[in-house]
Amino acid sequence: MKLYDLELSGNCYKIRLFCALNNIQIDIAPVDYLANEHKSAAFLNINPLGQIPVLDDEGVLIRDSHAILIYLAQTFRLNHWLPHSALTQARIMEWLSFSANDIARGPNDARLHDLFGLPLDIDTARNNAKKCLDIMDAHLATHTWLAHKSATIADIACFPYVALVQEGGVSLQGYDNIHRWIRDIKALDGFIPMPGLA
Ligand SMILES: N[C@@H](CCC(=O)N[C@@H](CS)C(=O)NCC(=O)O)C(=O)O
Structure with a gap:
């Protein structure tokens, strides 16, 4: 591949x-x-x-x-990353969609503006980013992982641009549940970083 x-x-x-x-x-x-x-x-x-x-x-x-x-x-039949139950798959799709839409128009756009100089409306992007962080932090207050009792592809999809949000000028300070979730992802066996992620 x-x-x-x-x-x-x-x-x-x-x-x-x-x-x-x-x-x-x-x-x-x-x-x-x-x-x-x-x-x-x-x-x-x-x-x-x-x-x-x-x-x-x-x-x-x-x-x-x-x-x-x-x-x-x-x-690769990695069922634990994409469990078969209808409800879990729907929950995963909710977060994949959140990643493709809300995270893309928030943390991702803010980073594209600040790091790569794209002519995007930075105030809108940062406001969108904060809305994303508020929603995720509230969810992660009562859920260890986004969509299921263990990590799924939903967590992988949402992780990069949220963990990199500070590169778009948005602070993660105060988002304690997101910090915990980021730590949990970094602790997964086999984790690799990318530039900008410690
Ligand atoms: N929804 C797509 C978005 C892919 C995307 O926007 N990729 C960026 C790089 S991170 C790109 O190729 N941008 C060039 C463009 O949109 O013209 C995905 O999740 O893969």
Whole structure:
């Protein structure tokens, strides 16, 4: 399996982290983001959205970090990361959707503005980020993990941009339950960091 990857991308890191936690071997194919390789004709053949990550499993191409997490969990029968019960799968989907929408328009946008200079509305992004943190902290006050009694792909999906939120100028101070959850993820066997994460 090959991952089209950018080291500084939280979306790509979700896949690298999940593979490390589960001893899944993947070849990393770095994409030259600064040179706009992801918008080249060759890459648009791989993903017409011009986005990374993309997984290539023997010619089967899968785009989107959340779709890739589902694919890997199912392919390697990692049922504890994606349990089969209807309610748990619905709970996981709630958080994958939260990651793709709310976290993307909050912590992720704030970081894209501050770290990469994207012309985004930083006040809106930081307000969105704080709403995300409030919602997650309240949830984690009564839940060890986001969607289930043990860690699932929901936790992996939400982890990077929340743990990196300070790179978008938003403090995690006072979000004690999120701090505890971040510590719990970092303590998982096989955890690997990415730049910006201690
Ligand atoms: N929903 C996608 C978002 C992927 C995404 O936005 N990737 C960024 C890098 S982290 C990218 O390629 N951006 C370029 C663009 O959107 O043009 C996912 O979860 O993988």
